[in-house]
Amino acid sequence: MGIEKTRHFIYLALLSAMAIVLSIAESVYIGPVFYMVRLGLANIIALITIKIMGVREMIAVNVMRVVISTLMRGMIFSSTFWISLGGVVLSSIALILMDKLKSSLMFTSIICSIMHSVGQVIVVCLFYMQSGVAVILPYLLLGSIPMGVLTGLTAQLVLSRIRPLKKNKI
Amino acid sequence: MKKKEWLIILLIGVLAAGMILGRRLFSSSAGNPDPYGDVNAPKKEAKGEWIAVVHHDSIILYFDSGLDSEYTVEGDVGEMHIEVRDGRWHVKDVECYDYTCKNMGWADQNNLFPIICLPNDLVIVNAETAWNMMEKE
The missing domain is CATH 1.20.5 (Single alpha-helices involved in coiled-coils or other helix-helix interfaces)
Incomplete structure (x- = not known):
């Protein structure tokens, strides 16, 4: 394994670890900001990963984040796991599309945040037969916009500071 | 952007x-709308509003939001304790693993958010919405 490949895996592991820690810290210490609207701090890492490493790495970080954080909280394959996975799958698809369309980081972040909420509601409606939860979708959509701005701003700030790493071909 | x-x-x-x-x-x-054939639906008018607790596909409890009280219902994982005070209601305590319903805080009749506990498959929502949910299913 070449030094570049080792470095690549180290960065992937570091980003995954950061996403897992943010995900757990948010669910344990912060909780919902407004009813069911959460900050979505782990999305910052997904945004950073796609920008500095690529699509495949972003998917790996997102999947590891959902699986390991729910596993560590003893919720693997529980409702929380499937809802998180639903949100992450849809937000990852949106992130890939936005990246291909060369959208701005802020717009990508807002769309991802919205898609995350939509994905979660779809899972609850379809798999848990709780159609009543669709009532909260407009509130989640509205709440997702400021949360997306917040995560987008943070990712922008981080990317401006770690840009030199990009030149080293992570 | x-x-x-x-x-x-x-x-x-x-x-x-x-x-x-x-x-x-x-x-x-x-206030006291048509309960869509639910035989257990309250017959009298509520002081506040009739609130229903839905478990799976049935309403397991009705409570009046105008009467201060505490209720306990059984879900898939464990018990849920609901407190009603000053026309508002919330999940006081719950036996489950993510406590989202407890963290949602107080709800009232101007609030259109249902309180949902997915691990227990329990939904606390106003009676009319609950009957609409039943009818659609």
């Missing part, structure tokens, strides 16, 4: 706000 992107976000925001406003304007309050 480009102008087109701002417009898309604005459109989503307006659409979501429109849906919330529309629902607030067109949803009537449940």
